Amino acid sequence: MTRPRLGRAARPLACLALLSALAACAARQPASWHPPAGPAEPAATASPAPAPAEEITLAFAGDVHFTGRTLALLKNPDTAFGPYAEQLRAADFAMVNMETPITDRGSEQPKEFHFRGPKESYAAIKAAGIDLVSIANNHTLDYGQIGLLDTLDSAKEAGQPVVGAGHDTEEAYAPYLTTVKGVRLAIVGMSQVHDLKEQWKPTATRPGIAMAFDKNLAVAAVKKARAQADVVIVFMHWGTEGQSCPNGEQKTFAKLMADSGADLVLGTHAHVLLADGFLGDTYVHYGLGNFLWYSVSKSTDTGLLTVVIKNGKVKSRVFTPGTVSNNGQPVPVTGNALKAVQQRLDQAARCTGLAPSPQA
Template identity: 55%
Template sequence: MKARRAIAAAAVLLAGCDAGIPAAHPAPPPSVTAAASASAPVSASPSADVALTLAFGGDVHFTERTAALLRQPATAFGPMAADLAGADLAVVNLETAVTSRGTPEPKEFHFRAPPVAFEAVKAAGVDAVSIANNHALDYGRVGFADTLDGAAAAGVPVFGGGRTIDEAYAPLVLTVRGVRVAIVGFSQIHTLAESWKAGPATPGIALAWDVPRAVEAVRAARDRADLVVVFNHWGTERESCPNANQKTFAKALADAGADMIIGAHAHVLQGDGWLGRTYVAYGLGNFVWYVGSADTGVLKVHVRGRSVTGAELVPAVISGTGQPSALTGAAAAAAKQRFTDLRGCTGLAAAPPAA
């Protein structure tokens, strides 16, 4: 059985309801409320140098053709769920409000799903989801509160958003085979950013645009964990090369102590490599998505201690159901080469610097 079954949540970023936001049902109490700024630094755990494999998928939602997948949540992600479930820790971006309530926000596209979406996430072997994206509040703060409540009820850890700014930026800390893994998430999308950002007593998401706060969040995660992962929502849609904002922000996060930086949003793959000793995969594209047939896949990142020892893309394409369909043979080899070639415009190295 996958090692994730033994994962212990040391910090689940789900807290009590904010005043003035009607809840569909009372939010269950959190396992532990993260308060990174109040936590004392910790020493490396005895198992800090154990070898782990982390798996990442890109954007996931259940809208239009993918909505039908929730009729059978156990198989909603398709056969590639095995690549997620087989890792020690698996993470995706959940790009939807999980609610039946709320009012659509003033924007072009709106995504939402019923609470069974969390069953699909768990059935796929996903251990945590980012909600730091430009669709989490598609149905306002009422819908966002439902998303937080639904995640708590289903036992799905979330990061990158919360009922206050402290929760939104606090690391989710999970213990995986004795290794403390801290995950933080930020959105670098402009649309409605000012109205969707979390505040001192206002639910919302963590923004990359507040660079000092994001950097402090990574430093706080560094103090509390053996391995620090950042999952960003960033990039220019349909552009396979990272933009200047991505590169600048990645450098700030690496300098703050991030061990790996993973991204999504552009709907296409973007390249990977090393920024000093920090592994960066700028964009994983879509994963379970309602349109398109672009390259996608599961990114498997192998680590020992703080060092990324290797990474590989299990290549796939979005199928007619909206699920990722694994490629094989020559098609898989060609997709892997296309992914490798994307490094050319990233400014990243093919390997970390020699010790």
């Protein structure tokens, strides 16, 4: 609204009329409206808006396969994830890594293991209350670009959000954005596995998965997410298979992500559980292990991570240990089995280099 200017000789009656008109105009504006600023001082740099104070609960689990022995679980998608589904559904937001591309086409790529699953996989994921799956891993292109494109198309058809891959570089590195109880979340998915990384990375004209090796793209993705969200999560596929200690590459990249604005950095891939802690006030979990698993592996240890967020930061977290049962389904453990998993987690915690609580 432009304020009319009065000359020096304006009559008092005119001033009163103008003031009355301005008051009436202001009364019609919404509560967030402010009158235009005067011509005076240079604008100050705006401070970022504080994150909403509402508490939200996030749930994360590890690698999921719908092939081999777990294929039979799709006969009843509503129960595929077993007892953990209750905790997944109870969270405000839940996420896993899916290692089976959804396709029945394509050609096997030059690598040792090849996985793929049917479209019914999405029904099981949705029934368990899982909101987002990362497909930034070393199996999404097991059947080439055709397999990846089929995965993207079938996810869209099923209404299942995915992150970490796309038709080109921009789409692959784009954060997934959602709002939960007024809290804006941005999730970036990336892989740090070396196998076929050059062939599988996206370009401006080629589909692929987001790779952590391109530091410029990785940092740009997190900064883009930071500009759009109250909470930024980086979900990684990383680590050394069979090793419960993070390698140097993981530690370096976790620090880079924290410095770039990530609030949580966590991931999967090693087939064993790793441990967690804090880099400054950024929460890091180096490895969530296998979750719904197709065959025998380096460990049957599994679990579900539940994180409570308040004011944009991790307020508390709980890891519920479990085991991968004979049908590939994850099941929480109790008694001596629980103590055994906890001992292995305690051992893994000694080599993270992370602080047990946030550091200023």
